[in-house]
Amino acid sequence: MYGKIKEHLQNELKSIEEAGLFKRERVIVSPQDATIVLADGKEVLNFCANNYLGLSSHPLLIKAAEDALKTHGFGMSSVRFICGTADMHKELEQKIATFFGTEDTLLYAACFDANGGIFEPLFSEADAIISDSLNHASIIDGVRLCKAQRFRYANADMADLEVQLQNARDCRFKVIVTDGVFSMDGNVAPVDKICQLADQYDALVMVDECHSAGVVGKTGRGVTELYNIRGKVDIITGTLGKAFGGAIGGFTTGRREIIEMLRQRSRPYLFSNSLPPMITQAGIAMFDMMAETSALQDKLHENTDYFRTEIMKAGFTIKPSASAIVAIMLYDARLSQEFAAQLLEEGIYVIGFYYPVVPKGEARIRVQLSAAHSREHLDRALSAFVKVGKALKVIR
Ligand SMILES: *Cc1c(COP(=O)(O)O)cnc(C)c1O
Numbered sequence: 147m148y149g150k151i152k153e154h155l156q157n158e159l160k161s162i163e164e165a166g167l168f169k170r171e172r173v174i175v176s177p178q179d180a181t182i183v184l185a186d187g188k189e190v191l192n193f194c195a196n197n198y199l200g201l202s203s204h205p206l207l208i209k210a211a212e213d214a215l216k217t218h219g220f221g222m223s224s225v226r227f228i229c230g231t232a233d234m235h236k237e238l239e240q241k242i243a244t245f246f247g248t249e250d251t252l253l254y255a256a257c258f259d260a261n262g263g264i265f266e267p268l269f270s271e272a273d274a275i276i277s278d279s280l281n282h283a284s285i286i287d288g289v290r291l292c293k294a295q296r297f298r299y300a301n302a303d304m305a306d307l308e309v310q311l312q313n314a315r316d317c318r319f320k321v322i323v324t325d326g327v328f329s330m331d332g333n334v335a336p337v338d339k340i341c342q343l344a345d346q347y348d349a350l351v352m353v354d355e356c357h358s359a360g361v362v363g364k365t366g367r368g369v370t371e372l373y374n375i376r377g378k379v380d381i382i383t384g385t386l387g388k389a390f391g392g393a394i395g396g397f398t399t400g401r402r403e404i405i406e407m408l409r410q411r412s413r414p415y416l417f418s419n420s421l422p423p424m425i426t427q428a429g430i431a432m433f434d435m436m437a438e439t440s441a442l443q444d445k446l447h448e449n450t451d452y453f454r455t456e457i458m459k460a461g462f463t464i465k466p467s468a469s470a471i472v473a474i475m476l477y478d479a480r481l482s483q484e485f486a487a488q489l490l491e492e493g494i495y496v497i498g499f500y501y502p503v504v505p506k507g508e509a510r511i512r513v514q515l516s517a518a519h520s521r522e523h524l525d526r527a528l529s530a531f532v533k534v535g536k537a538l539k540v541i542r
Pocket of ligand 1: 282384
């Protein structure tokens, strides 16, 4: 009988709407790229995708996916340990390990699954998980599925992390968990300092590189390249759904025994279908390209530096960061929505974020740069920002 819950859900949905928190999805009818076409036929410049390297519609990846359809078919119809492991899964896992300088890798259907399946096989009541307060929802859910004791430290706050490490002193194993880049401010976690504290307090380090892998560090090898600490992070999780092609797929890469234990015990790995050949082969082609050239990283870093410099010159306030995310602060929720709406009129697609996605009074426009953006794209966006900024009296 659907009756009773139907009314309840209608009321809940209404209150979400009244609170201004109802999520509406904008439909895109073109491939994901620097310019996209919306359902009404309007072409806009896209500054809100995780398409950091511009690979979402890259010919090399499309070709690899097409080839795999011919050689390995459409789907695997199995989990990995029954009959769902293809030669190319093994190859991609090796390529990911080589890219990050780690010992072994395990593929998942998504990084949400990688994070959901990492803690429970490794840690129990006797252990401690020490987690940054702004970590991604999938880390929070993964921690919930595990019986280890939980400790939380304020975002990127090393003094607070040290307090929590002291609180967790008597636990058997300790692991410090952080996003590599936090998606709302774009700030990079101080993983160099985290590793120092981890050494001092005998803790493991896990970094979720979803927004940092492919982006951060001179050749995009992520936070361990940025801080020159390759091989020091015990566990790295990441996605194939952002910089690395944008389709789907996740991975955990790191110490040999940890990965082997996940292969034996990680539930989203054991009880969920394996990655389709198209995705896997495109991933291999992508990492082969990364091994050859860091031209896309050079372009992305150049674009990010340029946009950051010019938007500050125009008088906007931004959050400091070394990632491809630029948070342009407006502080007022309504203003952030009006600003984004007017930018769309100008052909610039960005999203305004406000409480509870970001703290109260910290509403902002988030801009995500891509290697796919040309200088002309950036200049168009910058002049639209100036025009709307003046109209709405954010800048003079
Ligand atoms: C996007 C993201 C995820 C989820 O990745 P999927 O592969 O899309 O499931 C996990 N962690 C962080 C930090 C992310 O930004």
